[in-house]
Amino acid sequence: MPSNATRWALAGAAAVTALGVTRTVARRRHRHQPDREDGWYVVRRGITVDRPVDAVIGFWTDRERLDRGLAEWATLEQLDANRWRCVAADPAGGGTEWRAEITVDGPGRLSWRVTDGPVAQPARVELVTAPQDRGTEIRAELRWRSGPIRRAVGLAGGTDPDLGLRTALRRIKSLIETGHVLDTRHDPSGRSPRQERATDKVREKLMVGGRP
Amino acid sequence: MRALCWEGVGKLAVRDVPEPTIRSGGDILVKVRASSVCGSDLHLINGYLPAMREGDILGHEFMGEVVETGPDVRRISVGDRVVVGSVVACGSCWYCRTEQFSLCDNSNPQPVFTEKLWGHSPAGILGYSHAAGGYSGSHAEYIRVPFGDVGAFTVPDGVPDDSVVFASDAMPTGWMAADFCNLKGGEVVAVWGAGGVGQMAARSAQILGAERVVVIDRLPERLATASQRLGVETINYAETDVLEALREMTAGRGPDACIEAVGMESHDVGPAYAYDKAKQTVRAQTDRPTSVRQAIMAARKGGTVSIVGVYGGLVDKFPLGAAMNKALVLRMGQMHAQRYIPMLLDRVAAGEIDPGYLATHPMSLEQGARGYEIFEKKEDGCLRTVLHPQAA
Numbered sequence: 001m002p003s004n005a006t007r008w009a010l011a012g013a014a015a016v017t018a019l020g021v022t023r024t025v026a027r028r029r030h031r032h033q034p035d036r037e038d039g040w041y042v043v044r045r046g047i048t049v050d051r052p053v054d055a056v057i058g059f060w061t062d063r064e065r066l067d068r069g070l071a072e073w074a075t076l077e078q079l080d081a082n083r084w085r086c087v088a089a090d091p092a093g094g095g096t097e098w099r100a101e102i103t104v105d106g107p108g109r110l111s112w113r114v115t116d117g118p119v120a121q122p123a124r125v126e127l128v129t130a131p132q133d134r135g136t137e138i139r140a141e142l143r144w145r146s147g148p149i150r151r152a153v154g155l156a157g158g159t160d161p162d163l164g165l166r167t168a169l170r171r172i173k174s175l176i177e178t179g180h181v182l183d184t185r186h187d188p189s190g191r192s193p194r195q196e197r198a199t200d201k202v203r204e205k206l207m208v209g210g211r212p
Numbered sequence: 213m214r215a216l217c218w219e220g221v222g223k224l225a226v227r228d229v230p231e232p233t234i235r236s237g238g239d240i241l242v243k244v245r246a247s248s249v250c251g252s253d254l255h256l257i258n259g260y261l262p263a264m265r266e267g268d269i270l271g272h273e274f275m276g277e278v279v280e281t282g283p284d285v286r287r288i289s290v291g292d293r294v295v296v297g298s299v300v301a302c303g304s305c306w307y308c309r310t311e312q313f314s315l316c317d318n319s320n321p322q323p324v325f326t327e328k329l330w331g332h333s334p335a336g337i338l339g340y341s342h343a344a345g346g347y348s349g350s351h352a353e354y355i356r357v358p359f360g361d362v363g364a365f366t367v368p369d370g371v372p373d374d375s376v377v378f379a380s381d382a383m384p385t386g387w388m389a390a391d392f393c394n395l396k397g398g399e400v401v402a403v404w405g406a407g408g409v410g411q412m413a414a415r416s417a418q419i420l421g422a423e424r425v426v427v428i429d430r431l432p433e434r435l436a437t438a439s440q441r442l443g444v445e446t447i448n449y450a451e452t453d454v455l456e457a458l459r460e461m462t463a464g465r466g467p468d469a470c471i472e473a474v475g476m477e478s479h480d481v482g483p484a485y486a487y488d489k490a491k492q493t494v495r496a497q498t499d500r501p502t503s504v505r506q507a508i509m510a511a512r513k514g515g516t517v518s519i520v521g522v523y524g525g526l527v528d529k530f531p532l533g534a535a536m537n538k539a540l541v542l543r544m545g546q547m548h549a550q551r552y553i554p555m556l557l558d559r560v561a562a563g564e565i566d567p568g569y570l571a572t573h574p575m576s577l578e579q580g581a582r583g584y585e586i587f588e589k590k591e592d593g594c595l596r597t598v599l600h601p602q603a604a
Contacts, residue, residue, distance in 0.1 A: 178238070190215060190217035202342060210327055211323060212333050
């Protein structure tokens with residue numbers, strides 16, 4: 001049996017270790033949190049598209065290409081000269097829908113407002129010419145009201161607005177550059193339907209929020 | 213259709229699976245005529261690249277006949293006999309525009325895993341786990357190839373299937389390894405690994421101007437094949453101290469360029485290797501970098517080390533000090549298939565490179581599990597098993 005002194009020393013060491021781990025985890029979590037401004041979460045995400053700014057704007061105004069590109073996951077309806085309504089749905093058929101009004105604010109600038117979603121999400125997008133002939137930087141800023149618990153649930157469930165924004169930017173880049181968004185969900189395999197459903201969940205985790 | 217599926221670590225089986233369909237405008241469907249096993253498949257089968265799911269179809273080095281094309285495909289037609297690069301590339305992003313196809317921005321639809329592991333997500337690879345996009349592989353009667361116009365190349369008449377199949381991966385990988393060495397003519401190049409990629413790297417180095425090529429392995433039959441087919445010098449590391457031998461062969465200088473064509477399951481002799489193997493077994497390191505260490509130590513001062521063997525994660529005892537203080541150039545990467553394949557097909561048609569001898573073990577799909585076993589254990593002088601999914 002260890003002496004009392006050894007017990008106290010061990011307990012002390014354990015307590016200090018626990019404190020250190022907690023602090024490190026808290027610091028790390030803090031680093032991963034989006035900025036807070038006036039009660040809003042704010043994230044800024046960017047992606048580089050290998051096309052000039054005019055071509056990126058052109059993509060949004062070429063109805064035929066846009067409809068073909070968006071066919072699987074969204075419809076876009078023009079409301080007036082500068083306003084559009086976007087209805088996006090989960091291509092896997094999860095039943096979730098995202099309705100937003102998009103307004104063109106000026107050359108290379110647009111904003112959108114979610115009109116029918118779980119949380120209010122105003123956002124702004126700016127198109128900037130990238131250096132070194134790298135095309136266009138799409139810089140997006142997304143704001144939403146939430147609390148730490150709801151955010152944790154969103155992150156775990158893959159419905160966090162930040163994850164959604166990153167996924168959307170990746171898809172937009174792919175659509176503009178290639179005209180397609182690839183998907184391997186229906187590739188053949190030797191899996192049973194149950195195994196396939198489990199694998200689709202893994203695929204979802206590997207798709208949502210990912211950047212190239 | 214029938215397909216060779218991964219059923220868990222070390223387990224493969226032929227299963228009846230649904231046929232693939234055109235999913236995107238740029239897709240083509242290829243009826244697979246020849247599909248080779250590759251050393252990098254062993255890392256997947258053995259669970260070292262941990263993103264496989266039960267039922268995944270393996271295989272990424274293949275050729276066949278186009279049976280259907282998507283509405284956006286222009287360059288490739290139904291009936292074309294094609295070889296397909298194993299790396300999927302969109303042909304439209306900045307990386308593809310600058311011919312760095314294996315870094316394509318748009319071809320991995322599941323980028324989260326590699327983004328977390330490596331900081332960014334490179335291109336998808338057919339039949340190469342869910343980290344590389346979750347594409348179905350080519351050990352099947354049919355395969356869907358995305359961006360068919362970019363990844364498929366018509367094959368010259370008269371070149372046999374079992375030869376041209378290596379233009380899919382082993383040849384471009386070997387060529388890129390030699391290309392990395394920036395050879396001007398007259399160099400001494402050492403190549404670690406006398407498998408398919410190592411032998412193609414040795415041949416490519418010769419074509420690009422190397423005066424002497426030295427191939428290093430432990431299997432006498434592979435070294436003998438390399439020596440007979442390519443006229444290279446060889447070192448058997450199980451019998452000879454590689455560093456001393458290379459130093460003496462170059463009168464003290466060391467090779468101008470060292471190509472590593474082995475990868476994360478590298479072998480060696482001695483206690484250091486046993487230590488590495490133990491650490492990898494308990495996953496205290498993901499990769500065994502024995503031959504990379506040797507290549508760095510062997511390279512001459514200011515020389516080049518070119519790594520095309522596949523690594524996935526973290527390694528131990530990487531001799532960064534040697535690389536830094538000898539001012540080495542380190543080049544590495546998955547091959548840019550689409551950059552090299554057309555040129556390589558011309559060279560094969562002209563008889564300048566003849567990779568057909570690598571296909572030592574042609575087999576049916578049903579013999580696939582046994583084919584991998586022979587290949588992994590290097591039985592019967594096996595260099596490559598090539599599966600023929602259309603054979604009964």
